[in-house]
Amino acid sequence: MAVSGGAWTTHSGVTGQIGVVSGRVDLRVPDTEDVNALVLGTYPATSGTVLYASFTLHFTALPSADGQFFAHFKNATASNFRARVFALTSGAGAGQFRIGIANTSTSATVTNAASLNLHTDYRFISVTVSAM
Numbered sequence: 001m002a003v004s005g006g007a008w009t010t011h012s013g014v015t016g017q018i019g020v021v022s023g024r025v026d027l028r029v030p031d032t033e034d035v036n037a038l039v040l041g042t043y044p045a046t047s048g049t050v051l052y053a054s055f056t057l058h059f060t061a062l063p064s065a066d067g068q069f070f071a072h073f074k075n076a077t078a079s080n081f082r083a084r085v086f087a088l089t090s091g092a093g094a095g096q097f098r099i100g101i102a103n104t105s106t107s108a109t110v111t112n113a114a115s116l117n118l119h120t121d122y123r124f125i126s127v128t129v130s131a132m
Contacts, residue, residue, distance in 0.1 A: 011036040011072070027070060029061055036072050051082050051128040058121050062097055063087040066107065083126045092116070101126060 010018075013032030018025055027033065053073060067088025074081045086100040086108040096115035099122075100108020116122055 008035045008071075010034075011074075024056075024058060029063070034068075034070050034072065036074050049130050051130075052126070053083050053128075054123065054125045056121050057087075057099070057116075057124050059087065059097060059116070059118050062089055062095070062118065065090045067097075067100065069102070069106075069108075082128050082130075085124065085126070086111075099124060103128075 010016075011034055013034050015033060017031035017033040018027045018035060020026065025035075051073065055071075065088060067086045067090070069084045069086045072081050072084040081102075081104050084102045084105070086102065087097055088100055088108060088111070089097050091111065092098045093115040096117055098111050098113075098115060100111040102109040
């Protein structure tokens with residue numbers, strides 16, 4: 001994503017599906033691209049390091065029931081993920097969705113209990129503390 005100055009890059013899916021419209025990432029179903037921002041330096045699971053992340057979400061269409069991740073953070077290794085962010089409708093109210101998070105799992109291991117509405121800005125904030 002050129003607009004990010006290289007901070008966010010494609011990790012998997014079809015490269016080039018994510019666009020930026022009016023300063024927002026635009027990713028649409030059935031697109032599969034997901035992006036990541038590298039965590040600087042090493043981020044070993046035993047470090048006790050705290051990773052804070054924040055961005056605004058705005059959905060215009062519902063994700064699938066099980067959802068899929070659309071953003072994550074990682075270091076330069078292929079599998080050292082942190083804060084893999086998912087959107088899903090499972091457990092949400094009719095016409096609503098939820099946000100979930102995981103590290104290496106391919107499905108959300110924790111899901112926010114709040115049901116969110118389409119066409120609304122939400123601030124996503126995560127705090128990940130690696131195990132000591």
